[in-house]
Amino acid sequence: MKVLMFGWEFPPHISGGLGTACYGLIKGLNHHNQEVIFVVPKLYGDEEPMADFVNASDVEVDYRERNFIDTWQNLTYLEINSYLVPYLGPEEFEKYTDYTMHHRLDLEDSVFSNKYAFSGKYGKNLMEEVARYALVATQVAKMKDHDVIHAHDWLAYPAGIAAKEISGKPLVAHIHATQYDRAGKGGDQGPVYEMEKAGLLAADHVVAVSHLTRKIVIEKYGVHPDKVSVLHNAVLDASIIESKIKKKVPEKIVTFLGRITYQKGPEYFVEAAKKVLDRDPNVRFVMAGNGDLLNRMIERVAELGMGTKFHFTGFLKGQDVDDMYAMSDVYVMPSVSEPFGIAPLEAVRHNTPVIISKQSGVGEVLRNAIKIDFWDVDAMADAVFALLHYESISRMFKELGSQELKELKWEHVAAKLVTVYEKLHQKQP
Amino acid sequence: MRTICFYFQVHQPFRIKPYRFFDMGEDHYYWDDYLNKSVIRKVAQKCYLPMNELLLELIKQHQGKFKVAFSISGVCLDQFEAYAPDVLESFQRLVATGHVELLNETDAHALCSLRSKSEFKRMVENHKAKIKRLFNGYEPKVFRNTELVYSDKIGEMVAEMGYTGMLTEGAKHILGWKSPNFVYQNAINPDFKILLKNFQLSDDIAFRFSDKSWSEHPLTIEKFTAWINNVPKDHQVVNLFMDYETFGEHQWAETGIFQFMKVLPSAILNHTGFTFSTPSEVLGNSKPISPIQVPTPISWADEERDLTAWLGNDLQNEAFTKLYDLESRVNKIDDAEIQRDWNYLQTSDHFYYMSTKFFSDGAVHAYFSPYETPYDAFINYMNVLSDFIIRVTRKEKEMQEVG
DSSP: OEEEEEOSOBTTBOSSHHHHHHHHHHHHHHHTTOEEEEEESOOOSOSOSOSEEEEGGGOOOOTTSHHHHHHHHHHHHHHHTOOOOTTSOHHHHHHHHHHHHHSOOOHHHHHTOSOOOOOOSSSTTHHHHHHHHHHHHHHHHHHSOOSEEEEEHHHHHHHHHHHHHHHOOOEEEEESOOHHHHHOTTTTSSHHHHHHHHHHHHOSEEEESSHHHHHHHHHHHOOOGGGEEEOOOOOSOOOOOOOOOOOSSSSEEEEEESOOSGGGOHHHHHHHHHHHHHHOSSEEEEEEOOOTTHHHHHHHHHHTTOTTTEEEEESOOTHHHHHHHHHOSEEEEOOSSBSOOOHHHHHHHTTOOEEEETTBGGGGTOOSSEEEOTTOHHHHHHHHHHHHHOHHHHHHHHHHHHHHHHTOOHHHHHHHHHHHHHHHHHHOO | OOEEEEEEEEOOOOOBOOOOGGGTTTOOOOBOHHHHHHHHHHHIIIIIHHHHHHHHHHHHHTTTSSOEEEEEOHHHHHHHHHHOHHHHHHHHHHHHTTOEEEOBOOTTOBOGGGTOHHHHHHHHHHHHHHHHHHTTTOOOOEEEOGGGOBOHHHHHHHHHTTOSEEEEEOOHHHHTTOOSSSEEEESSOTTSEEEEEOHHHHHHHHTTTTOTTSTTOSOOHHHHHHHHHTSOTTOOEEEEEEEGGGEETTEEGGGTHHHHHHHHHHHHHHHSSOEEEOHHHHHHHSOOOEEEOOOSOBOSOTTTTSSHHHHSSHHHHHHHHHHHTTHHHHHTOOOHHHHHHHHHHTBHHHHHTTOOTTTTOHHHHHHHOSSSSHHHHHHHHHHHHHHHHHHHHHHHHHHHHHO
């Protein structure tokens, strides 16, 4: 099978989990001898050569063609209405709203140039890039022979739809996160939601990263249940990471590691920390990461008077992330709505026991973790206390968690995906 | 004489309320009164009351030819007294017929026989006293241990306490080619007799009765009578041991379980050569056939018939060890509430909830456990146990100051 796949980022140049998931998926598809043409807005040249990569920035587009004009008109309509930049919390959304309204780029001038240099980031020109990416998709769909189209998240949905219009091949919409997860209440409005909905409804099949997400796709986007399958993410490397890093403090360390945004539920972690510290002063809490709620979290920690026990590290990367996991005695992911959430699996690789919210898809594959409702700070505090004080539970997590990880292979995920492709292919007239 | 021996287990634990670590040191009441009361009331309506009434009717109808035995745990009796005096009264009426035998067990339905002889003895004495008080001076002669847990050593211990025999599982791995349909002897004390559960015929009623995937479904009285008739001629006794909640609770009334039991006595008495006996009658009338070797403890649970449902993982072992480490300290404390909680915390169900054996079989687990996961069960129990340790320590200090 030849798969024409549209993504937004690819390792090593990634800013979120999407690129890593695409990498694992392609690796799995390679294992099953599937040919993948992978299109990204921007290539850096140091990507592992595991697919027929297409750099959207290199594709020449003849904008006078009728198809392009139609596509473009559809998309500019969305663009003009766009107040939202995804992957940011509600507060940063607001800032961007101001920004786009007052500093609008003059679109028309740049539209008809032949090549467009994509940033491939999630910046202020995101909507324009998404639209241009769709234009490139029509060109690629013409150039490259393929049997099925596969688009990852809303950024690539317009591209997927455009390619389907050209080649008529079946479209698989892969959903890694929805606007509901990102924006919370009010996720059902705005251009991102509209684009997600258009992609999900136009797709011949939808692949969701968890049952949690499948439910959202069906209930909030009105996609027919028969059309949606679940493909949980896997891990590239399930080996246990033995770290030499030593803690420099005698206290136990409890860690939050992730973007400090509404979606990740940092405030619940802070409140739970207070409850634990009131009872047991021999614990330190760490919040690692950056985000629009960081300042508010710092203020709240000060307000609760636990500044000497609750620490912020800022954004961590590379070895620092590994060290942080390794130093932690407990890792907490209190996400309000997490389609999957790969981070707890990383914690397991460091033999660190994990507490995750029941609103996280990863819980569907990770049995050996404590699961709590994100809002239930009492339960969260209780679980933290238990993991720090009752040894046998951590010991069991260490033994059983690593076994569970070994079962999460991208080959298995890709095998399921291939059957989805094959079914769609057979349905082709 | 060929005979059938029915024994029913009646037990409900005191379930623990959601207890957070910040309750520790402040809130010393652990029991979920609301949940416990509603479970007792529900099971009373579905099982205890209707089934007791049916048994009473059958005993009267057959003028003493039909008889059964019960073991009612002390923690269950406590809950009957508090939440279901009507159920207690109906058991009292049954026992008063003279055709219902009561067995002794550990008061708290505990696993202490595996850990401490002194605690085991204390618990059995307590249960004995409770039965005596509630059932008009009744004194059981036969013993049944929690979850039918048995080993040569446990048997010896029970014999020492004056019982004539005890009940356990007819586990395949201890029987080998032998049949459970005989009376056996304890391997250490040959005077102490053992009755073994016929798990095939018992589980046909208790587990498979309404199982539509079972090839013999539906189980009719004709079929069951034929199976009883097929028991080899030289076999003496068929021990049908099961949870009492089988009737109306595990097997709902709609499955026809009550109708089945209603016609069972006359079918057996009229169409087979079998009679009905209570455990002490069986022990009195039959000659033991041989000793049975049980070096490591067995139980009536799961395929393995071992202890792994209660003491099979690190969580259970930590909780169990930390609990029994307290024994000698608690024994020195004269405080009604501490003694009560020490009892209730030993109930085997708390450890069963922590089992990870049935992780994949969520349905079975959810049915028997008030917790979502074994980890939740462990955390809640350990929080309570931690508070209990605080109380014991405080009490010890008080006593020192006074002394």
